[in-house]
Amino acid sequence: MSGLVTGLLFISSRNSMEIRKIDPNVVSELSLESVLSELNVTPYNHSLNSFDEEKAKMGQDLILKGRTIRNGKKSKLISSFFVCTDCHNLGREFDNLSSQKASERLEFSKNNYIPFLPGSTFYGIYNRTSFYNDDYIKKYGDLVTNARDTLENSVQLCAKYCSSGRYLADWELEAIMHYYKKNELKIKDLNLDEQTLESIVNLKRINDDEKTDLLAILNRSHVNGYNAKFLSTMDVNKRKYGKGGNVENGKLIYNKSCLHCHANKRVTYLNLGNDKLSGKMFVKNLEGYRDKSLYQIIRYGTYAKFGRKQYMPMYTEQKMSDDQLNDLVAYIKQLAEK
Ligand code: HEC
Ligand code: HEC
Incomplete structure (x- = not known):
């Protein structure tokens, strides 16, 4: 690899007279959300304007243990039967983040020693725009209508119904959303090629066509909503x-x-x-x-x-x-x- 990734000098495609030194870390650490926002994409419904590490930490407790410590006191369990990680992984589940193939998911789980679960991972969930897709309407009916385009409502649906638990208090929901934000996708997670990375570096200078191309690539680089096909008992x-x-x-x-x-x-x-x-x-x-x-x-x-x-x-x-x-x-x- 050359140029951007190794941090060498390169010549901006907009202006050949301009020679800039690129710090590869700056681009790779950018959040996907911030780049989309530069491209004038409508913000996610659940977009957070500020991030609070303390809240994210509480969110992590809620996800792993079903409760946390708040104001010095143990909070009430979300469910006496399940924790979220019984059904959802927290980390990456695919080498290629745009894949949804069960065979690739199993291969990744084998190579990375992680469970293979019925729910989708929370990794990158902040960057999804649709939830409980396709056939889930058959299982949860109207409950899904409000959850489809809203991450908060999906969390509530799962906390109450999938977890056999209860609806979350506002502060609990907020804590989980901050946890999701903390684990949002960054540019480095997306396996983008050199040219795409350069477009991101030059974001303020590229023309509208280049912006459209970049946006298409970013949208293809990860799953925006997991498909869900129900199968019946095999004949x-x-x-x-x-x-x-x-x-x-x-x-x-x-x-x-x-x-x-x-x-x-x-x-x-x-x-x-x-x-x-x-x-x-x-x-x-x-x-x-x-x-x-x-x-x-x-x-x-x-x-x-x-x-x-x-x-x-x-x-x-x-x-x-x-x-x-x-x-x-x-x-x-x-x-x-x-
Ligand atoms: C997220 C947790 C979870 C996973 C993953 C899971 N199960 Fe279960 N399974 C349960 C629970 C809970 C029950 C209900 C039994 C109970 O009341 O304790 C159950 C019930 C069953 C039953 C009994 C059904 C009956 O009518 O008595 C079988 C058989 C079973 N599971 C097989 C499997 C197999 C095979 C897999 C893997 C493909 C699997 N389970 C994965 C949680 C799980
Ligand atoms: C017993 C299993 C189970 C438990 C426990 C559980 N979930 Fe789920 N959850 C699912 C299944 C199955 C789906 C639908 C399939 C999927 O994830 O794509 C789902 C979907 C979701 C979705 C939408 C995901 C998407 O991309 O469509 C969110 C958000 C979610 N769960 C949050 C939570 C949270 C937060 C907890 C803990 C408070 C939790 N879940 C506990 C099984 C579970």
């Missing part, structure tokens, strides 16, 4: 029952996804492990359309009931593909024969 004639499945991938999915909750008595009574008994339980239930069949449970999850608020979230196609489901079946079959 029995379409199932491969693990045939041709990748056992290694299946094991990854089992460990990084299912056991994230099922090896954790806080979340559910159903304790599972990498043992023959767990494998046999799944094999026994695999056929047909039983509740415990992998083909059923993964696509529908379970529902919160009165007196038993813990439920299992469903996996959309984006969060687990049919091929991955087949890989998982291949693995549990091997487990059962151990």
